[in-house]
Amino acid sequence: MKMIYSAALGLLTGIAAVLLHVFYPPFGLVIALLGSAATIWSIGRHFGSRTYKLIASITWGLILWRASSFGVGNELLVQGNSEGSALVFLGLVALFIVTALPA
Numbered sequence: 001m002k003m004i005y006s007a008a009l010g011l012l013t014g015i016a017a018v019l020l021h022v023f024y025p026p027f028g029l030v031i032a033l034l035g036s037a038a039t040i041w042s043i044g045r046h047f048g049s050r051t052y053k054l055i056a057s058i059t060w061g062l063i064l065w066r067a068s069s070f071g072v073g074n075e076l077l078v079q080g081n082s083e084g085s086a087l088v089f090l091g092l093v094a095l096f097i098v099t100a101l102p103a
Contacts, residue, residue, distance in 0.1 A: 017032040
């Protein structure tokens with residue numbers, strides 16, 4: 001049950017980050033990054049294990065990967081502009097650091 005809860009929170013956090021990063025630049029990007037890092041960190045604090053942080057981070061990354069690839073109508077949710085590139089790079093770095101922190 002903890003794995004499903006971690007994956008669901010990673011999924012919801014990833015969706016929120018994708019939708020928030022283009023909202024009112026650069027504040028939306030900052031809110032998306034801080035919110036994602038805080039959520040993944042709190043999952044580890046709540047369950048007391050890095051495993052669940054890793055599950056949530058992988059789920060977040062899968063959502064980001066899907067949002068940055070072309071959809072059925074050739075639309076992109078994470079574009080290759082400065083906000084999209086910053087979300088991909090800084091988001092993955094932030095989640096790596098938060099996942100590496102002790103639980």
